[in-house]
Amino acid sequence: MAGKIAIKFYGLMRRQVQTRAVEIETDEMSVLELLFLAEQKTGQNFLAELLDPEKKLLTGTMILVNGENIRLMQNLETRARGGDTIDLFAPAGGG
Amino acid sequence: MNGWMGKIVEIDLSSMKQETVPISAEIRRQYLGGRGLGVKLYTELCHAQTDPFAADNALIFMTGPLTGTVMTSGRYQVVSRSPLTGTICDSSSGGSFGAVLKSAGLDGLVIQGRADHPVYLYVHDGEIEVRDASALWGLNTQQTQKAIQAETTAKTSVACIGPAGENRVIFAAIMNDKDRAAGRGGMGAVMGSKNLKAIAASGSQPVAISDPEGYKALNARIDRIVDKNPVTGKSLQVLGTSVLVNIINAHGMFPTENFRRGVFNDAEGTSGEKIAETLLQHQSACFKCPIGCGRTTKTKNKQGEGPEYETVWAFGAHLGVSDLTAITEANYACNELGLDTITMGSTIGCAMELCETGAWKENMHWGDAGKLLGWVEDTAYQRGIGVELALGSKRLAAKYGRPELAMQVKGMEIPAYDPRGAQGMALSYATSNRGGCHMRAYMISPEILGHPVFLDRFSTAGKAEIVALFQDISALVDSTVLCRFLQFAMGISTFTDMLRVVTGLDFNDDELMKIGRRVYTLERIFNNRAGFGRRDDTLPPRVLREEFQTGSSRHRVVRLEEMLDRYYAVRGWDKDGVPLPQTLAELGL
Numbered sequence: 001m002a003g004k005i006a007i008k009f010y011g012l013m014r015r016q017v018q019t020r021a022v023e024i025e026t027d028e029m030s031v032l033e034l035l036f037l038a039e040q041k042t043g044q045n046f047l048a049e050l051l052d053p054e055k056k057l058l059t060g061t062m063i064l065v066n067g068e069n070i071r072l073m074q075n076l077e078t079r080a081r082g083g084d085t086i087d088l089f090a091p092a093g094g095g
Numbered sequence: 096m097n098g099w100m101g102k103i104v105e106i107d108l109s110s111m112k113q114e115t116v117p118i119s120a121e122i123r124r125q126y127l128g129g130r131g132l133g134v135k136l137y138t139e140l141c142h143a144q145t146d147p148f149a150a151d152n153a154l155i156f157m158t159g160p161l162t163g164t165v166m167t168s169g170r171y172q173v174v175s176r177s178p179l180t181g182t183i184c185d186s187s188s189g190g191s192f193g194a195v196l197k198s199a200g201l202d203g204l205v206i207q208g209r210a211d212h213p214v215y216l217y218v219h220d221g222e223i224e225v226r227d228a229s230a231l232w233g234l235n236t237q238q239t240q241k242a243i244q245a246e247t248t249a250k251t252s253v254a255c256i257g258p259a260g261e262n263r264v265i266f267a268a269i270m271n272d273k274d275r276a277a278g279r280g281g282m283g284a285v286m287g288s289k290n291l292k293a294i295a296a297s298g299s300q301p302v303a304i305s306d307p308e309g310y311k312a313l314n315a316r317i318d319r320i321v322d323k324n325p326v327t328g329k330s331l332q333v334l335g336t337s338v339l340v341n342i343i344n345a346h347g348m349f350p351t352e353n354f355r356r357g358v359f360n361d362a363e364g365t366s367g368e369k370i371a372e373t374l375l376q377h378q379s380a381c382f383k384c385p386i387g388c389g390r391t392t393k394t395k396n397k398q399g400e401g402p403e404y405e406t407v408w409a410f411g412a413h414l415g416v417s418d419l420t421a422i423t424e425a426n427y428a429c430n431e432l433g434l435d436t437i438t439m440g441s442t443i444g445c446a447m448e449l450c451e452t453g454a455w456k457e458n459m460h461w462g463d464a465g466k467l468l469g470w471v472e473d474t475a476y477q478r479g480i481g482v483e484l485a486l487g488s489k490r491l492a493a494k495y496g497r498p499e500l501a502m503q504v505k506g507m508e509i510p511a512y513d514p515r516g517a518q519g520m521a522l523s524y525a526t527s528n529r530g531g532c533h534m535r536a537y538m539i540s541p542e543i544l545g546h547p548v549f550l551d552r553f554s555t556a557g558k559a560e561i562v563a564l565f566q567d568i569s570a571l572v573d574s575t576v577l578c579r580f581l582q583f584a585m586g587i588s589t590f591t592d593m594l595r596v597v598t599g600l601d602f603n604d605d606e607l608m609k610i611g612r613r614v615y616t617l618e619r620i621f622n623n624r625a626g627f628g629r630r631d632d633t634l635p636p637r638v639l640r641e642e643f644q645t646g647s648s649r650h651r652v653v654r655l656e657e658m659l660d661r662y663y664a665v666r667g668w669d670k671d672g673v674p675l676p677q678t679l680a681e682l683g684l
Contacts, residue, residue, distance in 0.1 A: 008343045011334055014368060060325060060545045066345050067647025071549050087345045093326035093544055093583045094336030094388075094404045095537060 002027050002083020007038045009046075012090040017044045025082070031063060032076035034086065049090045051076075060091025097305040098160035098598035099123060100202045103136075104223055106216070108289055109150055109208030111225055116205060124600060125683065128159030128202060130185040131574030131614040135172030136205060137183065138617060143624035147178035147281070148263060148288040150209040156196070156254070156294060157203040159576035163194035163302045164597050166321065167316060167578035169272075169382025171196060171254070176625075177280040178265040179438065179487055180506035180530040183621045184280035187534075187573060188254070190272030191382035192296065195252035199298030210290040215255070217247060218296040228292035232261060235431040236270040243295045255293035256283040257433030259475035260671060263287050264485045266438035267475075270430060274389075275381065278435040280507065280529055305599025313596050317589065321385055326546070330467035331388040331580065332378060336404035337367030339511075344412075346543055346552075347646025349411045349518025352461055353444040354502050354637055358646040359511050361417030365407050368540035374423055386580055394420045399427035402436075405533075408511035409440025414447060414462035425467040432475035435499035436488055441508035443470055445488035445501050454495040457483075467518035499636045505627065514638050516648035517542040519550065519558040520659045525632045526562065528618040534579065546583055555654050559662035567611030613682040616666070616674050620684065629672045632659060 004023045010023045014020060024034055030061070032055065039047055050061045057063070063070045064087040071080040080086060103116040116136065128130040133155045140153045149343055155174040162168050171193030177184035196204075200221030213228040226246075231239050235263045236257040243253045254271035260283030267283030268276045277283075280634025322328045330338055343349045344362035351359040354442060363369065370390060379400065381388035391400060402410070402423050410422040429436045447463075449455035459466070473481025483491055488508055514521030519538035527535040542552040543559065548671035550561070568587060572579055575590060587604050594602045633639075634653055643649040663670060667678030674684075 010345075010366075011338050011368060012330060014334070035285070058325075059547070062342065062543075064345055064543065064647070067345055069545075069552075071545070072551055087341075089342055089345075090330065091325040091544070091546075092330040092334070092338045092342060093540070093546065093580065094331065094339040095534065095579065 004090050005029070005034060005080050005082060005084050005086060007034060007088065011092055013046060013049060013088050015039065015043050016049065017046050018034045028079050028081045030076065031065065031070055031078045031080060031086065034080060050088065058091065062089035063087070097149065097303045098367070098594075099128065100197055100200055100300065102201055102221060103205065104201060105205040105207065106223060107208040108206060108210040108291065109212065111394050113119070113223060113403050125610065125613060127160070127574040127610060129157050129172040129574040129576035130174065130570060131610060132189070133157040133172055133185060133203070133670055134183060134614055134621075136618055137174050138621050140205070140207070141176065143621055145176055147176045147285055149233050149290075151207060152176060152284050152285060154206045154282070154289065155203060156206070158193045158197050159574055160598050161575045161577055161593055163197040164304065164310075165383070165577070165593055166317060167381065167384045167386070168576070168583055169384070170195040170576045170578060172576055173269060173277045173282045173571060175282060175285045177529065178263070178284050179281040180507055181625055182529050182627060183618050184282065184529045185573065186269070186277035186280050186282045187576070188269065188271055188275045188277035188579065189381035190252070192252045192254050192271040193576060194382045195298065196296040197302060198300050199296040200300050204294065206289060206291060209288065212384075213290050213292050215291065215293040215295060219292065219298055220321070228653065231292050233258065236433050237273065237431055239293055240273065241260065243293055247295055248297050251297040252294045253293050253295045255566065256286050257431060257475065258286055259383035259433045260287035262475065262477045264434065264474060266435040268429075268433050268435050268684050274430045275628050276435070277331040279437065279532060281288045281435075283433050302597075303598055306465050306596045313592055317585065317593075318385065319502055320589070321581070321584045326583040327386050327580060334367040334371055335378070335390045337370055337390075337402065337407050340366040340403045340407055341368065342543065343512060345647075346516055347643065347648035348513040349412055350502070350511060350513045352415050353448045353500065354513060354635070356645065357516060357643045357648045359412035359477040362412065364417045365419050365422060366646065367404070367410040369419060370402070374419065381578070384578065388580065392423055394423055397424060397427055399423075399430060401426040401430070405510050406436040406440070409437050410467060413440055413444040414463075416464045416467070418464035421464035421467050423447040425471050428468055428471045432471065434471065437510050438508045439471060439474060439504055442484050442486075442491060443467070444486040446484060448500050449492065449495050449497060452497065452500075502635050502637070503636060505631050507531045509635070512539055513648065514634060514653050515643065515651045518555045518654060518658065519552070519562055521634060521638070521653040521655060522558055522562045522662060523565070525655055525659070526529070526636050526662060528615065528622060535564045535569055537569070537579070538562060538565065540583070547586070553651060554680055555657040558624070563662060563665045564581070567608055569611070570614040571607050571611035574610065609682065613684065616678065616682055617684055619672070619674060623673050629659070632672055
């Protein structure tokens with residue numbers, strides 16, 4: 001079922017992209033495909049903050065689909081559907 | 096001697112006698128300094144039933160062999176028995192006090208007895224001068240530091256207590272270098288019980304380095320490592336520790352209204368991003384620190400330090416408060432009065448729930464930002480409602496017949512990561528030697544942040560091994576004494592390299608891990624003798640039985656029993672959590 005997937009930027013990602021969120025209308029799509037579309041939509045090449053040149057997740061990158069890390073699912077091939085939320089965090093830490 | 100200054104002084108404030116504490120080369124190598132050597136000395140001087148406020152309780156300020164040398168080496172550790180928990184406790188603080196104490200000629204100070212009037216100690220040129228502090232008693236921590244600097248030198252570094260410590264609030268902090276805090280466990284109250292207002296230090300003695308050329312090359316290498324790492328070289332610098340607000344909230348484990356929910360709807364308004372956009376004046380850094388995670392902030396009324404992540408949570412989501420100015424000013428007040436922000440906020444949250452349930456007939460409500468400052472001040476001065484809040488959550492909830500509403504372990508309030516969202520963090524809280532603390536084994540790193548590897552946060556498999564390993568590494572780093580944030584960028588071998596170059600001793604990674612394990616086990620032995628065992632290695636019933644209904648940590652509880660036996664086995668402890676004789680023999684205990 002078609003719907004909007006919200007892709008939200010936080011922390012350093014937000015500072016780079018200069019926006020809090022974009023929406024992409026689709027039935028279903030892989031996270032990687034959605035990230036490419038989000039790059040086009042924002043006009044910002046933010047993927048280098050999250051992925052290495054071979055499009056593998058960098059250590060510490062957090063990409064959540066509905067609050068769960070895609071590393072616990074199918075990584076960048078995890079499917080997202082209309083109505084889902086994707087949160088993007090560059091590597092971060094604290095205590 | 097390289098690395099160490101070779102001098103630890105014991106001072107009895109009752110008799111004002113001073114003597115040098117002899118430390119053999121073997122003991123120094125087995126415990127290093129900081130937390131390790133502090134715990135070793137404490138357990139030799141005091142028994143497990145020592146009243147934290149008795150004159151014969153020792154309060155130990157320690158630096159380590161790396162203090163005053165490589166990056167982030169301004170820190171110090173304070174060791175004593177905690178009045179909050181009854182466990183052994185070490186509390187750590189940044190700034191420059193540790194490095195300055197060493198430049199004044201000391202590796203550490205052991206304080207015993209009780210002065211018959213307020214005093215402060217001035218350490219310089221390897222000597223300790225006892226000075227009258229009657230005129231300082233009652234001053235806040237900022238005023239105290241300025242007054243002592245006016246009496247000594249502008250460069251004097253001061254670790255002091257505020258009114259909360261003077262009034263023996265059992266979660267009073269020791270504050271140094273303006274707003275750096277040895278916050279947890281009530282070390283400030285122990286200091287107050289000794290009529291000791293402050294320790295001031297100034298000096299210019301350098302730390303001798305065994306291999307100056309190697310030291311230079313090593314510093315260049317660790318500069319590159321820290322700069323290149325995205326956490327230490329970027330995130331912590333730009334957004335501080337509060338970058339975690341949105342991350343932990345998105346994982347559905349940002350404790351809200353006394354751990355009743357894991358998602359705070361107003362998290363964004365209290366986030367590190369929001370602080371950077373609104374209150375932030377500039378970042379601030381401790382001695383020789385290239386990271387600079389500190390936040391110098393300004394509200395309409397005041398300027399100060401913070402809030403850090405834990406404080407944003409303790410006065411924010413935990414209380415249902417989304418007013419960032421109120422949170423920040425409550426933080427400033429805790430700094431000035433000398434209070435641990437985590438226990439303060441958590442106790443207020445516990446009180447709010449007690450009031451909501453009708454167990455306590457007081458006027459405290461979720462979201463009541465306007466009253467925060469008053470509650471903090473009343474607690475520090477132990478007046479009005481503050482007399483009750485000064486009990487901390489465990490005693491407060493027990494007093495009003497609802498002990499399960501205190502979100503604590505062994506009497507110390509657990510911080511800003513709901514353990515239902517990370518099973519390893521849960522085990523870390525439950526087995527922490529000083530109670531509900533996130534710094535003994537920061538399992539958020541692998542379970543949420545993906546450092547150094549990513550682990551399934553909801554799985555219990557393998558968590559016992561990793562928690563024990565992290566606890567040992569933390570005990571080691573606290574004994575060197577360096578900032579734990581370095582662990583985001585470097586592994587154990589870099590710490591080994593640092594110790595070898597500075598001290599000239601041929602340490603290796605295995606030996607360092609054994610030091611960490613020895614320290615952790617010695618702390619456990621003390622706690623066993625103080626009456627702590629398996630029944631205390633647990634968590635608040637809420638996180639063991641109640642599930643969240645929303646957020647991505649919903650329908651989960653902590654499965655502690657799946658991990659605890661394995662943890663004890665990994666540690667070489669029996670089923671009651673008591674170290675086995677062969678474990679003690681292996682560690683030379």
